[in-house]
Amino acid sequence: MFFIPGIVISIVTFPGVIVHELAHQLFCRWFKVPVFEVCYFRTENPVGYVIHEPAKEVYQSVFISVGPFIINTLLCFIIGLSASLQFKFESANILDYLLMYLAISIGVHAFPSTGDAASLWKSVVKSGQTSWLSKVLVTPIVGFIYLGALGSFFWLDLIYGGAVALGLPYIIIKFLA
Numbered sequence: 735m736f737f738i739p740g741i742v743i744s745i746v747t748f749p750g751v752i753v754h755e756l757a758h759q760l761f762c763r764w765f766k767v768p769v770f771e772v773c774y775f776r777t778e779n780p781v782g783y784v785i786h787e788p789a790k791e792v793y794q795s796v797f798i799s800v801g802p803f804i805i806n807t808l809l810c811f812i813i814g815l816s817a818s819l820q821f822k823f824e825s826a827n828i829l830d831y832l833l834m835y836l837a838i839s840i841g842v843h844a845f846p847s848t849g850d851a852a853s854l855w856k857s858v859v860k861s862g863q864t865s866w867l868s869k870v871l872v873t874p875i876v877g878f879i880y881l882g883a884l885g886s887f888f889w890l891d892l893i894y895g896g897a898v899a900l901g902l903p904y905i906i907i908k909f910l911a
Contacts, residue, residue, distance in 0.1 A: 741777060743842070745777065747838075747842045749836055749839045750839040750841070751775050751782045751843055752774045752775055754802040754806060755772060755773070755782040756805070757804070758802060759784050761797050761801035765791075767788075767790075767798065768787040771785040780847070780849060783849070789857065792858050792868040796854065796858070799846055799851070799853060799879075800875065803846055806844035807844045807898055809840050810838070810840045810841030811837075811899070813833055813837035813840065814899030814900060817830045817831075817837060817899075818834075818900065819903075819907065834899060838892075838895040838896055838899045838900075840895070841891075841896070841898045841899050842891045844898075845879070845886065845891055848879070848883045851876045859872055
């Protein structure tokens with residue numbers, strides 16, 4: 735394996751960064767959590783961010799933090815499935831390859847960031863106002879987010895994006911065909 739700086743990967747897969755931040759913003763809007771500032775993409779660290787008011791409920795904090803995993807995964811699969819259908823029938827054109835690039839780049843950024851984990855940890859686990867049950871339920875989520883971040887060093891995010899965009903549609907098409 736070789737090392738490619740994260741900023742280079744983010745530039746190449748910028749549609750995924752945009753969708754990632756949009757997912758945070760969408761969950762904030764759905765839960766009526768005021769958003770103060772949004773940066774969908776930039777060439778600095780962090781490459782995108784959403785600054786919002788703290789959520790009133792624990793479940794809102796969880797969904798706002800893991801929103802990109804839900805939204806990015808769904809979009810990755812839907813776009814990947816539409817492109818995969820053309821690959822199956824060997825009639826893929828340049829648009830299908832662009833759609834597959836889009837699907838994979840969105841899937842690559844499905845995992846919440848360590849900043850998302852830190853925010854969730856601070857708002858739920860470190861907060862003195864949440865129940866012990868909330869803390870017990872949220873702690874493994876934060877752990878999985880950090881594990882995903884560690885896995886990205888070993889290209890787990892790219893493997894995940896490819897599996898959702900290519901692998902899952904292939905299995906479904908194979909099963910239905």
